[in-house]
Amino acid sequence: MRKIIIFLILIFIGGCSMKKESNKGINPFPNFDAMWDYRNPDVTEAKFKEILPLLKNSAEFTYDAGYHVELLTQIARAQGLQGKFDEAHKTLDEAEMLLTEDLKTAKVRYLLERGRVYNSSGFSDKAKPLFLEAWKFGNANNLDLYAIDAAHMMGIVVPPEKQLEWSLKALDLTEKTEDKRAKGWLGPLYNNIGWTYHDMQQYEKALELFEKALKWRQEINDEYSIRIQKWNIARTFRSLERIDEALEIQLALKKEFEEKQLDQDGYVFEELGELNLIKNNQPEAKKYFQLAFEYLSKDNWLQQNEPDRLKRLKELGE
Numbered sequence: 001m002r003k004i005i006i007f008l009i010l011i012f013i014g015g016c017s018m019k020k021e022s023n024k025g026i027n028p029f030p031n032f033d034a035m036w037d038y039r040n041p042d043v044t045e046a047k048f049k050e051i052l053p054l055l056k057n058s059a060e061f062t063y064d065a066g067y068h069v070e071l072l073t074q075i076a077r078a079q080g081l082q083g084k085f086d087e088a089h090k091t092l093d094e095a096e097m098l099l100t101e102d103l104k105t106a107k108v109r110y111l112l113e114r115g116r117v118y119n120s121s122g123f124s125d126k127a128k129p130l131f132l133e134a135w136k137f138g139n140a141n142n143l144d145l146y147a148i149d150a151a152h153m154m155g156i157v158v159p160p161e162k163q164l165e166w167s168l169k170a171l172d173l174t175e176k177t178e179d180k181r182a183k184g185w186l187g188p189l190y191n192n193i194g195w196t197y198h199d200m201q202q203y204e205k206a207l208e209l210f211e212k213a214l215k216w217r218q219e220i221n222d223e224y225s226i227r228i229q230k231w232n233i234a235r236t237f238r239s240l241e242r243i244d245e246a247l248e249i250q251l252a253l254k255k256e257f258e259e260k261q262l263d264q265d266g267y268v269f270e271e272l273g274e275l276n277l278i279k280n281n282q283p284e285a286k287k288y289f290q291l292a293f294e295y296l297s298k299d300n301w302l303q304q305n306e307p308d309r310l311k312r313l314k315e316l317g318e
Helices: 002-012 041-057 065-081 085-098 104-120 124-140 144-157 160-176 186-199 203-219 223-239 243-259 266-278 282-296 300-305 307-316
Strands: none
Touching: 041 065, 065 085, 065 104, 085 104, 104 124, 104 144, 124 144, 144 160, 144 186, 160 186, 186 203, 186 223, 203 223, 223 243, 223 266, 243 266, 266 282, 266 307, 282 307, 300 307
């Protein structure tokens, strides 16, 4: 479940820089930010590249250098998500050549994507100064959406003892900004910081952040993320030894999945197993651990990163 949240944070941070909230951007070129499919970056890259010929070869549209640079940064991002790091850097080299002093949004997006490519390819030492520059430049030019993004990325590349500091900087700016798009960072940041506190065993603070995240998701009626935040709260209740409250939430989630005929969630089954194990209800615990292993053993990320966790689920379900 937590892995899903991390993915949701990643797919959010592209932001939208077009002047209109629609499927058309300026001139009216396509709003490429609205075309992002983070689950399929190869498809996204192809769609973005289809726009490039329009920029200089169409009598209908006026060339816009800022749009061109921003588009190139997102092509590079799509390439980076596919592990095509050399191609991504070449695309960013092209973008850098087009930058001029007045293209402020384009510049901060260039800095962010160059940093992301370095970070994704294992060069966080080269990424860090780029994210720091993006943070300073975004603040200086009232580009809150991208300054928040930069602070979030700084929280990824700095040592663990500095990560919370940067996450809180991002949250502070998000809570203060008047940029409606930037406000969209609230849910991911509440969640991210909540897990940081949970990892630090500061469970009351974690619960406070997860409850804020739930409230925010309820306000925008995001049903999928509402379920995730409820799971997070229940998981924190378990850490706080509030077992009955945790069990009540997880059973309600299981019932919701059933009533709405949604695909069952292995993470819910895992928690139901853990909670029943704590309550010494062995038959129920075994049943849910079996179900948890059935669903989660198909998860490639867990197979590669948490094999011991899967092994434990299998053993407890036997």
